[in-house]
Amino acid sequence: MELSLATRTVGEHTVLEVGGEVDVYTAPRLRERLLELIDGGARHVVVDLGRVDFLDSTGLGVLVGALKRLRTAGGSFALVCDKEPLLKIFRITALDQVFPLHPTVDAAVGADPAGAGA
Amino acid sequence: MATVRLSFSPAPVHVRTARLVGVAVARRAGVREGLLDEVRLAIGEACTRAVALHRQYGVAEPVLVEMNDSGAYTVRVVDRAPIEASIGLTALAPDELAQESLSEDALTTGVGFALLAGFVEDLQVRPVDEGIGTEVRMVWPVGR
Numbered sequence: 001m002e003l004s005l006a007t008r009t010v011g012e013h014t015v016l017e018v019g020g021e022v023d024v025y026t027a028p029r030l031r032e033r034l035l036e037l038i039d040g041g042a043r044h045v046v047v048d049l050g051r052v053d054f055l056d057s058t059g060l061g062v063l064v065g066a067l068k069r070l071r072t073a074g075g076s077f078a079l080v081c082d083k084e085p086l087l088k089i090f091r092i093t094a095l096d097q098v099f100p101l102h103p104t105v106d107a108a109v110g111a112d113p114a115g116a117g118a
Numbered sequence: 119m120a121t122v123r124l125s126f127s128p129a130p131v132h133v134r135t136a137r138l139v140g141v142a143v144a145r146r147a148g149v150r151e152g153l154l155d156e157v158r159l160a161i162g163e164a165c166t167r168a169v170a171l172h173r174q175y176g177v178a179e180p181v182l183v184e185m186n187d188s189g190a191y192t193v194r195v196v197d198r199a200p201i202e203a204s205i206g207l208t209a210l211a212p213d214e215l216a217q218e219s220l221s222e223d224a225l226t227t228g229v230g231f232a233l234l235a236g237f238v239e240d241l242q243v244r245p246v247d248e249g250i251g252t253e254v255r256m257v258w259p260v261g262r
Binding site: 021023024025054056057058060061062064065067068071072085089092093094095097098 | 130131133134137155158159162163166169170211215216218222223225226227229230232233236237
């Protein structure tokens with residue numbers, strides 16, 4: 001399945017819903033969209049991986065890139081993921097210690113002090 | 119014994135094709151259903167790595183993927199990049215992953231290797247027997 005990207009706003013947070021396959025071919029489109037959002041002023045970004053059925057190292061690299069960029073800008077970045085195969089990828093790469101990972105968008109938004117109460 | 123060979127121009131768009139073929143042959147070979155996600159990911163990572171090396175060194179030759187189901191399911195992914203480029207792959211420690219100084223390419227390479235090592239119990243990375251290049255060899259049990 002091809003990559004799909006959709007953006008919505010939840011309070012102070014920009015939620016990017018990603019679906020399909022994020023790999024070496026499609027990851028550049030994800031990078032582009034994240035850069036557009038950040039350059040456009042989004043500071044609290046939640047990437048919802050709920051409809052992702054494949055994620056490789058290239059996609060993980062893009063997500064880490066966004067995390068670093070937002071951290072430098074004083075923003076926040078979190079991921080939504082509750083699928084065991086994807087969670088295993090985060091554990092094996094130790095990226096579960098780098099990203100805030102939440103089971104739902106509500107949990108991600110609620111856990112972010114910057115956006116709480118927004 | 120059945121062998122399926124696939125060779126593709128070193129372009130990212132073809133990596134998905136290699137994954138699809140690799141999983142189809144694995145299923146046919148009798149690799150159990152619960153392992154197929156790992157087979158898909160590992161073949162994808164090995165091919166992504168090969169494509170990246172070919173592009174980095176301007177190697178236009180195709181990447182070779184060879185699948186063999188005699189006894190176990192064995193997949194070889196062969197690149198034709200200079201050998202020194204492929205040696206010294208290491209997984210990154212958690213505190214290194216989010217360091218500002220680490221480039222996205224270096225991070226992706228490290229993470230890709232961590233995925234290969236984490237998902238493939240029987241993994242070998244070694245120089246090809248003839249000519250220039252590296253072979254990533256992965257073996258999975260078949261449930262027959």
